Amino acid sequence: MQNSESTKTRSRSVTGILTGMEVTMANRLTIAEKLCKGCLLCVETCPKGILALDKSKVNASGYNPVHCTDMGSCTACAMCARICPDSVIKVERDAS
Ligand code: SF4
Numbered sequence: 001m002q003n004s005e006s007t008k009t010r011s012r013s014v015t016g017i018l019t020g021m022e023v024t025m026a027n028r029l030t031i032a033e034k035l036c037k038g039c040l041l042c043v044e045t046c047p048k049g050i051l052a053l054d055k056s057k058v059n060a061s062g063y064n065p066v067h068c069t070d071m072g073s074c075t076a077c078a079m080c081a082r083i084c085p086d087s088v089i090k091v092e093r094d095a096s
């Protein structure tokens with residue numbers, strides 16, 4: 001049984017057309033797996049279709065928690081975080 005928090009990060013480099021300056025962008029998705037009740041609301045809401053229940057894990061409440069299957073496709077739109085009734089997902093868009 002696992003109920004830890006999982007974090008996935010998407011990183012990519014963007015080169016500005018005018019400045020030539022390289023900026024590293026990293027989006028981060030943090031999932032409080034122990035709070036997830038596997039209701040699928042976020043799975044059905046994600047426009048990229050990259051959320052799914054992780055069948056390899058069961059949390060303390062007996063649910064398969066959600067996970068991200070392709071962080072590279074995450075746009076940090078935060079629709080998953082907004083729809084979740086239990087505030088399980090935290091989305092951070094980073095441009096540093
Ligand atoms: S932030 Fe948007 S694209 Fe990324 S997992 Fe959530 S709903 Fe999908």
Ligand code: SF4
Pocket residue numbers: 035036037038039040041042043065066083084085086087088089
């Ligand atoms: S909406 Fe929240 S509780 Fe429901 S599956 Fe997604 S993360 Fe889990």
